[in-house]
Amino acid sequence: MKKIIFALALLASVQVANAQQAKDAEAAAKKVAAAKAATLNEKKAANMATWLKLGQTYVEAYNAVQGNGYVGAAEADLQLLMSGVKPLSVETVQVQGQPMTVQHFETADYYFSGGRLASIVTTKPAVEDALGEAVKAYRKAHELDVKGKKTKDIAEALGIIHDKYSNDAVAAYQLQDYAKSSELFGAAAEMSELAPYSQLDTNALYNAGLTAWIAGNTDRAKGYFIKCLDNNYYGDDGDVYARLSTIAEKDGDKELSVKYLEDGFVNYPKSQSILIGLINYYTTSGGSTDRLFELLDVAKQNEPNNASLWYVEGNIRLKMDPPQVDEAFAAYDHCAEVNPDYEYGYIGKGVYLYNHAVEVQEKASFEMDDRKYEALVEEYDKTLKAAIDPFEKGYEITKDKEIKLSIAEYIKNACFRFRDDPEYQAKYEKFSEIVANGK
Numbered sequence: 001m002k003k004i005i006f007a008l009a010l011l012a013s014v015q016v017a018n019a020q021q022a023k024d025a026e027a028a029a030k031k032v033a034a035a036k037a038a039t040l041n042e043k044k045a046a047n048m049a050t051w052l053k054l055g056q057t058y059v060e061a062y063n064a065v066q067g068n069g070y071v072g073a074a075e076a077d078l079q080l081l082m083s084g085v086k087p088l089s090v091e092t093v094q095v096q097g098q099p100m101t102v103q104h105f106e107t108a109d110y111y112f113s114g115g116r117l118a119s120i121v122t123t124k125p126a127v128e129d130a131l132g133e134a135v136k137a138y139r140k141a142h143e144l145d146v147k148g149k150k151t152k153d154i155a156e157a158l159g160i161i162h163d164k165y166s167n168d169a170v171a172a173y174q175l176q177d178y179a180k181s182s183e184l185f186g187a188a189a190e191m192s193e194l195a196p197y198s199q200l201d202t203n204a205l206y207n208a209g210l211t212a213w214i215a216g217n218t219d220r221a222k223g224y225f226i227k228c229l230d231n232n233y234y235g236d237d238g239d240v241y242a243r244l245s246t247i248a249e250k251d252g253d254k255e256l257s258v259k260y261l262e263d264g265f266v267n268y269p270k271s272q273s274i275l276i277g278l279i280n281y282y283t284t285s286g287g288s289t290d291r292l293f294e295l296l297d298v299a300k301q302n303e304p305n306n307a308s309l310w311y312v313e314g315n316i317r318l319k320m321d322p323p324q325v326d327e328a329f330a331a332y333d334h335c336a337e338v339n340p341d342y343e344y345g346y347i348g349k350g351v352y353l354y355n356h357a358v359e360v361q362e363k364a365s366f367e368m369d370d371r372k373y374e375a376l377v378e379e380y381d382k383t384l385k386a387a388i389d390p391f392e393k394g395y396e397i398t399k400d401k402e403i404k405l406s407i408a409e410y411i412k413n414a415c416f417r418f419r420d421d422p423e424y425q426a427k428y429e430k431f432s433e434i435v436a437n438g439k
Contacts (some may be wrong), residue, residue, distance in 0.1 A: 059164075225247075242273040269308075347394040
């Protein structure tokens with residue numbers, strides 16, 4: 001999940017004690033009460049400035065309890081910023097498997113990771129739902145601003161609130177409070193649509209669904225994921241389609257489940273989650289797997305110069321039961337025809353041959369019949385040798401260092417078997433050195 005962390009604005013005054021933090025919170029609450037009382041006066045309630053003031057006081061109340069810290073600040077810098085303010089207690093906790101130091105203040109907790117402030121969590125708010133109430137106040141101000149004189153100011157104020165919601169959502173996510181994180185991401189997404197801000201945050205929309213999913217609230221996740229699709233936001237590699245498919249299957253709607261996968265496959269044919277979902281469906285439902293290739297043909301028509309689509313076809317055919325090896329190899333070979341610089345067709349072919357050779361070797365190790373054993377050894381040698389050529393071609397083409405090393409390891413291991421032959425001995429030495437040197 002993309003994590004968005006926004007720096008919190010420094011407060012204007014320096015607090016000198018935890019007791020002062022509580023006093024600031026109390027003072028902020030009184031300002032909110034006074035500003036809210038003004039809205040009950042009919043004449044003042046008709047004045048846009050009254051609602052602007054209320055919105056401002058709510059935001060100030062939100063800020064008042066968080067102290068002078070800001071996300072990203074070094075612990076040493078905060079000691080200067082918060083001179084005289086000491087935490088009530090300090091402890092080390094495990095967050096997502098990583099240790100974090102927590103400084104507990106009167107009204108907020110500071111979480112540190114790697115010596116820097118990672119998140120601020122309010123523990124004693126000055127007023128309940130300060131940000132939500134601030135949004136309502138600014139929306140009322142916008143409604144009264146019929147001439148649009150304060151449109152820009154109101155939009156900026158809503159933008160600040162959006163950032164605070166997002167920051168709090170990330171903090172809740174880091175602390176593995178996924179239900180709260182979903183609630184906060186949802187608030188960020190929903191208010192981002194409101195005029196005059198009017199900038200739907202699709203990332204927050206997706207994150208609201210994702211965190212609801214993690215929390216086990218699939219109904220809530222479903223609503224946000226559907227809204228993602230409605231707004232042309234699909235997550236990483238079409239993840240939204242895959243998750244909606246899983247939810248539909250859980251709800252017993254297999255027809256809708258496969259539709260999500262098919263729609264996702266057209267747009268994201270390389271998505272492994274979508275691809276595996278489709279293969280599982282068509283190989284277990286009794287339906288024709290021809291539909292998979294129909295979908296792939298659509299993707300090829302959309303991107304005729306995309307060699308990876310033939311690579312995907314090869315992968316699909318090898319995952320069939322039984323594997324369609326000849327057809328898969330034809331697809332892998334076609335990758336080079338579409339794009340001579342595309343290495344994965346060669347790699348896919350090499351990996352299959354190598355793995356199949358290993359399977360044959362294992363089968364031979366259990367064979368007691370000498371004639372059958374010799375036949376298996378012959379097949380093993382033939383298959384292992386066949387893997388070397390596509391691996392070498394992939395090695396020459398790829399520019400990726402890690403892929404080169406991985407291929408070199410395969411070639412080294414394969415050539416070891418045939419090192420009595422000078423040709424293979426030379427290759428074994430060459431690729432052994434590459435693997436040993438890491439380049």
